[in-house]
Amino acid sequence: MACSQLPGDVISQIISLTSPQDACRASAVSTSFRSIADSDQVWLKFLPFDPSDLDFLQILSMKSLYLHLRDHWVPVRGNQNTIFSLDKKSGKKCFMIGARELAIAWGDDQRYWRWIDEPNSRFDQVARLLFVCWFHITMRIDTEMLSPKTRYAAYLVFRFNDYRQGFHRPMESRVSLEGDWREEWPNVILDPREGEPQSTRERGDGWLEIEMGEFYNDNGDGGTLLCSLKEVDNHTQKRGLIVEGIELRPKET
Numbered sequence: 001m002a003c004s005q006l007p008g009d010v011i012s013q014i015i016s017l018t019s020p021q022d023a024c025r026a027s028a029v030s031t032s033f034r035s036i037a038d039s040d041q042v043w044l045k046f047l048p049f050d051p052s053d054l055d056f057l058q059i060l061s062m063k064s065l066y067l068h069l070r071d072h073w074v075p076v077r078g079n080q081n082t083i084f085s086l087d088k089k090s091g092k093k094c095f096m097i098g099a100r101e102l103a104i105a106w107g108d109d110q111r112y113w114r115w116i117d118e119p120n121s122r123f124d125q126v127a128r129l130l131f132v133c134w135f136h137i138t139m140r141i142d143t144e145m146l147s148p149k150t151r152y153a154a155y156l157v158f159r160f161n162d163y164r165q166g167f168h169r170p171m172e173s174r175v176s177l178e179g180d181w182r183e184e185w186p187n188v189i190l191d192p193r194e195g196e197p198q199s200t201r202e203r204g205d206g207w208l209e210i211e212m213g214e215f216y217n218d219n220g221d222g223g224t225l226l227c228s229l230k231e232v233d234n235h236t237q238k239r240g241l242i243v244e245g246i247e248l249r250p251k252e253t
Contacts, residue, residue: 044062046062046066046091047062047065047066048086048091048092048093048147049084049093051065066086066091069084069085069086070085070086070087070088070091071085072085073085073096073122076095079101080098080123080124081097081098081100081101081123082095082096082097082098082101083095083096083098083122083123084096087249087250089250089252090150090250092147092150092250093145093146093147094247094248094249094250095141095145095146095247095248095249096122096157096245096246096247096248097139097141097245097246097247097248098122098123098125098126098244098245099115099123099125099126099127099243099244099245100115100123100125100127101139101245102127102137102138102139102243102245102246103137103138103139103140104127104136104137104243105132105134105135105136105137105230106132106134107127111130112129112130112131112132113127113128113129113130113132114127114128114130115127115128116128116242118242118244120205120206120207121244122244122245123244123245126242126243126244126245127242127243128161128241128242129238129239129240129241129242129243130239131165131237131238131239132237132238132239133235133236133237133238134232134235135171135229135230135231135232135238136228136229136230136231136232137156137228137229137230137243137246138226138227138228138229139154139226139227139228139246140178140224140225140226140227141224141225141248142223142224142225143177143217143220143221143222143223143224143225144220144221144222144223145220146217146220146225146248147217147220147250148217148218148219148220149217149218149219150216150217150250151214151215151216151217151250151251152214152215152216152217152225152248152249152250152251153175153211153212153213153214153215153248153249153250153251154175154211154212154213154214154215154227154246154247154248155209155210155211155212155246155247155248155249156190156209156210156212156229156243156246157203157207157208157209157243157244157245157246157247158190158207158208158209158210158241158242158243158244159206159207159208159242159244160191160208160240160241160242161239161240161241161242162240163239163240164191164239164240164241165237165238165239165240166236166237166238166239167189167190167191167238167240167241168189168191168192168193169189169231169234169236170187170188170189170231171187171188171189171190171229171230171231172187172228172229172230172231173187173188173212173213173228173229174212174213174226174227174228175212175213175214175215175225175226175227175228176213176215176225176226177215177223177224177225177226178223178224178225178226188210188211188212188229190210190241199211207244209247212227212229212246213227214251225248227246
């Protein structure tokens with residue numbers, strides 16, 4: 001029996017066992033395949049989440065939703081400070097947690113931090129550091145929100161004002177299940193001095209990022225991922241940092 005003579009539901013099941021790239025190729029093969037390869041039944045299998053978790057995007061077809069999320073960030077239901085997209089290569093879930101969702105030491109004290117509008121940010125507000133000596137930022141997220149069987153990397157997304165101070169010293173960075181510190185991560189330097197290794201990277205969107213560490217999300221059941229960046233020992237005055245948030249995305253291998 002020719003493939004084109006198979007029942008539509010059988011063809012859709014076969015295509016849904018492949019990949020989004022293969023489904024797009026199948027759609028281009030013939031007009032008879034296109035309606036099946038582009039169907040919600042197929043593309044729902046490729047989405048690594050329940051579409052009902054996103055409010056305004058329910059009007060899109062499942063294929064349009066998938067392709068939209070490869071190129072855009074959208075808010076998680078009920079939380080404008082946590083946004084979500086799909087990794088272009090793997091189709092797995094990416095999250096960015098805005099500064100308002102982070103625990104920032106002295107973050108609510110306007111003597112030390114200010115919450116400002118930033119036109120170049122994905123969030124309504126970002127955190128601008130006036131000055132502190134005790135620097136500590138933490139983020140928590142339920143591991144069940146992340147794609148299972150996936151190694152993630154966490155990145156602090158930030159930039160500096162014209163005048164910055166105190167970020168040339170190493171900071172302690174940890175990424176692990178909360179309460180489990182068996183894995184040690186190297187210290188990071190947000191503002192390396194000239195001649196030192198550059199661990200920061202320009203993102204192309206006006207912000208810098210630095211990798212805080214990695215985490216393997218096995219089954220994602222009932223755990224809490226904790227990301228922490230701190231420097232509390234040297235009592236060096238720090239100023240000039242602007243924090244947009246922390247991004248979690250699949251680690252490239």
